[in-house]
Amino acid sequence: MDAFIRETALAAPFEGSNVDTDQIIPARFLKVDRTVGYGSFLFHDLKFESDGTERPDFVLNQQPFRHARILVTDENFGCGSSREGAVYALSDYGIKALIGPSFGDIFYNNCLKNGLIPVRLPHDVVAGLREDLLRGPDREISIDLDSQVVTLPDGTLHNLEIDPFWRECIMKGVDEVELTLGYLPEIESFEARYLDEMKWINR
């Protein structure tokens, strides 16, 4: 993945609790090869009418939010299916970070693995932030993974909580498979002992 250290970008308020991964990318697009880019599938059925025209009431179709690189969401964003395609769609569209009170569990992990920063902030802070973004004019948010600080448009600073392991992986753009293969001797010795104890596990 590409390394992420800090980013200052326009943020858009994204309303609705329990926005599931089927909304982020409908399943029919998961048949498409990733190399073509998933950006145009992002929120497809919320963004477009069935004839392909843009729905003007959708936030990412509106100015200035169509240029947003950070989304500020509500509770349980990304719940549902494990499809990493949801994160590909956000990333390929250009979204660098999400700020919300809570995220779907598998989705949260998928974000970390693609260097898309999921930031959890308290419910009230996020609700107020969405209102501020809607009202404007200040709509830029800074996310600094190095100092673990989020700076909101009103200048308030918030602690960016993130698992230290994943923080380091993302800052260095580490390939975690490579990292784990560094533990190969430990895996092999575990496996030898474990499979000897649990002979029934082998096929």
Add this chain to the structure above:
Amino acid sequence: MAKPRTMYDKIFDAHVVDRQDDGTCLLYIDRHLVHEVTSPQAFEGLRLTGRQVRQPGKTLAVVDHNVPTTDRTHGIEDPESAIQVETLAQNARDFGVEYFNELDTRQGIVHVVGPEQGFTLPGMTIVCGDSHTSTHGAFGALAHGIGTSEVEHVLATQTLIQNKAKNYRVTVDGVLPEGVTAKDIILSIIGETGTAGGTGHVMEYAGEAIRALSMEGRMTVCNMAIEGGARAGLIAPDEKTYAYLKDRPKAPKGEAWDAAVRYWETLASDEGAHFDTELRLDAASLPPIVTWGTSPEDVISVAGAVPDPDRIPAENKRISKWRALDYMGLKPGTKITDITLDRVFIGSCTNGRIEDLRVVAKMVEGKRVHDAVSAMIVPGSGIVKLQAEAEGLDKIFRAAGFDWREPGCSMCLAMNADRLAPGERCASTSNRNFEGRQGFKGRTHLVSPAMAAAAAIAGRFVDIRTWG
């Protein structure tokens, strides 16, 4: 004496390869199920880095999400689906992974196939690039969905980087009333917890009503653990578990079987083990459930009416639920039994097993699907299909006017040609009623197989406790 542990604690501890000071663990994975949609990029990643599948024998590949449920002996018409299916076949060949193709009798939905083959066993860690991997928890296996990056990680290393989750126990006491099933238990639980209630937890299901369920019923419950936000569901293995698994093709045999059972008997949560969160439900008070909205937490008794979102105090939630009603084309106060249907879908990894089909056959034998309804039954696997046909269930279904299809995920997620048209309303035995899940602008009501069967006949929802 050792500290009492939960079943989750025990299985997790037994698989820790390495634990860092910050709690990050490297967890050994016993079984990896692979399907065509979430794996292509993972295999491609291996190719690009020149890596192998570390333990092909612990990996099983099967096509399910994309395959048509019509005759497929002449190939797959949709070009994108055909490519994805062929890619899995090629990857399985290249990396030496056992593979069930779309013409193999053993093919089916991964979460039906794993248990059916005895590939799923108690005490194991099991992963798959699919959130409904929680299904396998019904056997006392720690099983959960992973993303494609993690699929690649498991293929290459046979491990997963994990932090320990919290322990949640749901106890369902008492005896279910007639007409109320495993599906109604899990939908009721999600109604209580909400879709985020289980986030960060592994949810163990216990109590008299859970013990009384068949393995199929237990799979239905664990299948939807993810719909309550929990990554995994767990039910302690017992005699029913062992009876289900014994002599399955990939289950251990002879002495290995005996050794396995001795180990499995140690897995149940210890008396006094600590659960971070607890919930208790009384089975006797549960009704047949119908979902009315676009989240699995939007549950109501079949005897009830569509709720009024204006009674919800929190503004954001009130707006979300009004939006759901608008999408569903429903008004507050409408009786559930006044909701008429266009389609009925019976199948999926939640309710596409032989027991589900037997229940449906019993409900519809000698009756006819309502004129206004188009109803399809999609068996969970080729083996379920054969079994149903051996019992003559297909004849009952066809005589009643149901469409009897080939196995796959089908209209649970509408990746193949099986989908709702905009505005169509469907009673579905699947697991998600999200907007567009079963087709663009399609409207999904989640119900049990018995409720779906009765709805197909009546053309509207009926209370199966008093119907017929």
